[in-house]
Amino acid sequence: MTIGGHLPEFHGLPAFDFPESVKDEGDAAGLPAPDSVAWRVAVESYDSKEEWEEAFARFLAAVDTTRVRALVVGAWSNVYETGPEAVIEAIVAGRDRLPALRGIFLGDIVMEEAEISWITQGAVTPLLDAFPELEELGVRGGNGLEFPATRHERLRRLTIETGGMPAEAVRGVAASDLPSLAHLDLWLGTSNYGGDCEVGDLAPILAGTRLPALTHLALRNSEIQDDICAALASAPVVARLKVLDVSMGVLTDTGVTALLTGQPLTHLTALDMHHNYLSRAMVARLRDSLEPAGVRLDLDSDDAYSDDDGDGTVWRYVAVGE
Numbered sequence: 001m002t003i004g005g006h007l008p009e010f011h012g013l014p015a016f017d018f019p020e021s022v023k024d025e026g027d028a029a030g031l032p033a034p035d036s037v038a039w040r041v042a043v044e045s046y047d048s049k050e051e052w053e054e055a056f057a058r059f060l061a062a063v064d065t066t067r068v069r070a071l072v073v074g075a076w077s078n079v080y081e082t083g084p085e086a087v088i089e090a091i092v093a094g095r096d097r098l099p100a101l102r103g104i105f106l107g108d109i110v111m112e113e114a115e116i117s118w119i120t121q122g123a124v125t126p127l128l129d130a131f132p133e134l135e136e137l138g139v140r141g142g143n144g145l146e147f148p149a150t151r152h153e154r155l156r157r158l159t160i161e162t163g164g165m166p167a168e169a170v171r172g173v174a175a176s177d178l179p180s181l182a183h184l185d186l187w188l189g190t191s192n193y194g195g196d197c198e199v200g201d202l203a204p205i206l207a208g209t210r211l212p213a214l215t216h217l218a219l220r221n222s223e224i225q226d227d228i229c230a231a232l233a234s235a236p237v238v239a240r241l242k243v244l245d246v247s248m249g250v251l252t253d254t255g256v257t258a259l260l261t262g263q264p265l266t267h268l269t270a271l272d273m274h275h276n277y278l279s280r281a282m283v284a285r286l287r288d289s290l291e292p293a294g295v296r297l298d299l300d301s302d303d304a305y306s307d308d309d310g311d312g313t314v315w316r317y318v319a320v321g322e
Contacts, residue, residue: 002111002320003140003161010038011070011103011136017042020049024061034067038103042074045113052076053090060094070103070136079114083122083144092130101131107140114141115322117163117193121145125172128152142166142194149175156213157183163221163321164193167201174204182213187221187248190321199227208237218245218272221318226255233262245272247298248319253282260285266293274300275319 007015016037022028041059043052052073059065076087084106091104104127109119119141128134128150135156139145142162147169155178160169165188173186184205189195202219204210214237219228229246232238244265246255251273265271271290276299278286283299290297307315 002322003109003116004111006040006074006110007038007072007105007108010072010105010108010138013038013070013103015040015072015108017074018055018059018063020055022062023058028062031063034064035069035100038070038072038105039063039068040072040074040108042108043077045075045077045079045109048077052087056087056090056094060097065094065097067100068098069100070105071098071101072105072108074108075113079109079120079141080118081120083120084124085122088122088124088126092126095130098131102134103136103138104131104134105138105140107138109140115163116141116161116320117143117189117322119143123148125150128155142169142189145169147172147176149177151177152180154180156180157185159183159185161185161187161221161320162189162193162195163187163318164189164191164195165197166194167197170197170201174202175210177210179210180213181211183216184211184214185216185218185220185245187320188219188224189221190223190318193321195222197224199224199231202228202231206231206235206237208235208240211237215241216243216245217241218243218247220245220272221248221320223250223318225249225251226258229255230258233258238263238265239267241268243270243272244268247272247274247276249275250316250318251276251278252316253279256282256286260289265290266295268295270296270298272298274298275304276301277304277306277316 017040121141121144123146138159140161142165149172
């Protein structure tokens with residue numbers, strides 16, 4: 001599976017592409033109200049007519065950005081080779097003109113522009129430093145991703161989508177103090193694309209001590225999904241979750257057995273395991289164990305793919321890799 005479509009909405013708002021034809025405030029007639037949409041600013045990923053920073057300058061000139069609540073960064077020039085440093089610098093430089101900004105998504109880039117594991121990322125925490133009132137941050141792409149440990153008082157949702165998330169970035173997220181964070185979603189990916197973390201790197205997240213408000217935890221799209229489930233079986237953070245998501249990865253009966261023989265899960269409102277490699281017997285066990293308690297289960301395995309190389313070795317794949 002790859003990402004074939006841009007975000008239809010972000011931060012609770014429908015996404016709207018800022019038009020290439022709008023140059024300044026005089027061209028702004030017909031644009032939506034500044035606070036009614038998540039504004040997507042993008043250029044062509046190759047052979048673009050302008051740099052992303054130039055498109056953003058047009059956006060600042062045409063829209064009453066004091067009312068803008070959400071910004072979606074689409075493709076910048078040469079995303080295969082160039083990181084978002086200039087993009088982030090432009091956003092940070094414009095922070096005084098964005099006092100109402102509460103949501104930023106960095107890298108709403110689809111497969112025709114760059115496959116997820118080929119998006120060049122960089123250090124993204126300057127966005128958190130520059131916007132202390134930010135409530136939601138989303139990032140797509142793990143190549144070169146940096147997330148040094150930070151503290152942010154207001155952030156409520158953090159999503160990092162990768163085909164391979166570097167262990168150092170995982171450790172940075174895990175070591176961050178995010179007292180308001182209620183929703184954490186990490187696509188850990190595969191070692192083929194730089195996803196080299198181990199379960200131990202997730203230990204502070206599983207302990208939950210730096211995430212006292214967390215109610216939705218997604219650790220997914222991982223080739224170590226069984227190991228993650230084994231660790232979740234005794235993880236203190238699970239007791240206060242409403243939603244646990246271990247979907248999109250290489251999840252087998254081994255991981256689910258460990259999870260079910262650990263601490264109770266009946267307090268959850270939802271358990272997401274879609275894209276899995278579970279036996280029918282295990283699916284039935286999950287349903288019998290959790291559905292009577294009202295836990296909503298997603299056990300769809302229709303998109304999970306395995307490959308036999310001819311010598312009896314079966315290869316299983318995460319949902320989003322390249």
